[in-house]
Amino acid sequence: MKLKVISVSDHQVGPVSTTCPHCGNKGTFETIGKDLHVGGHFFCGQRVCPDPECRGHLFVVVKDRDLVFQHPPLRIAYNKQNIPVNIVKTFEEAVTCHSTGCFVAAAIMIRRTLEEICEERRATGKDLKDRIKSLKSKIVLPQELFEAMDELRILGNDAAHIEAKSYDQITKVEIDIAMEFTVELLKALYQYTSLLARMRGLKKTTP
Ligand SMILES: [Zn+2]
Numbered sequence: 001m002k003l004k005v006i007s008v009s010d011h012q013v014g015p016v017s018t019t020c021p022h023c024g025n026k027g028t029f030e031t032i033g034k035d036l037h038v039g040g041h042f043f044c045g046q047r048v049c050p051d052p053e054c055r056g057h058l059f060v061v062v063k064d065r066d067l068v069f070q071h072p073p074l075r076i077a078y079n080k081q082n083i084p085v086n087i088v089k090t091f092e093e094a095v096t097c098h099s100t101g102c103f104v105a106a107a108i109m110i111r112r113t114l115e116e117i118c119e120e121r122r123a124t125g126k127d128l129k130d131r132i133k134s135l136k137s138k139i140v141l142p143q144e145l146f147e148a149m150d151e152l153r154i155l156g157n158d159a160a161h162i163e164a165k166s167y168d169q170i171t172k173v174e175i176d177i178a179m180e181f182t183v184e185l186l187k188a189l190y191q192y193t194s195l196l197a198r199m200r201g202l203k204k205t206t207p
Pocket residue numbers: 020021022023024025049050051054055056
């Protein structure tokens with residue numbers, strides 16, 4: 001995601017427009033104190049979330065008009081409701097790796113998330129490939145998600161071994177898509193049913 005800086009002066013970088021890593025809302029982050037000119041075109045400083053209920057702090061490094069670094073980093077947002085604790089714990093590590101640019105580690109943790117899903121659904125088999133096959137007889141999912149699971153498994157395998165067999169490289173592009181697919185998978189497995197129950201709960205009872 002391209003992060004936008006509102007304005008830059010010679011001595012002070014202005015507010016920064018970005019998504020808050022604390023509350024997940026987009027906003028224009030005000031400057032706290034003075035930015036420090038650290039050489040060349042680089043400034044660093046602190047910003048605060050404009051949401052009065054958040055006011056989360058952000059450390060930023062800005063080069064010209066580009067925000068080149070922020071801490072805490074942006075994390076992909078997903079709903080954790082009804083997802084088993086072990087699966088959330090593993091996937092959270094994938095999210096952390098992804099947010100800090102550790103893409104090979106993220107691919108390995110996504111693969112481990114699949115392992116956790118298979119275990120939770122009691123899918124058996126000699127390896128993950130077999131367990132995903134066995135999962136097909138236990139759960140109903142769109143065919144595309146089953147195929148995505150297989151791709152995520154292969155990506156994770158390549159990440160774990162020095163000699164990659166299927167994917168030439170594991171970079172942000174591959175992991176952005178893999179994260180998106182994993183979130184869709186978690187939604188389909190753990191959240192559609194409760195969403196439907198909530199919808200039905202709003203229906204008038206038939207006489
Ligand atoms: Zn915030």
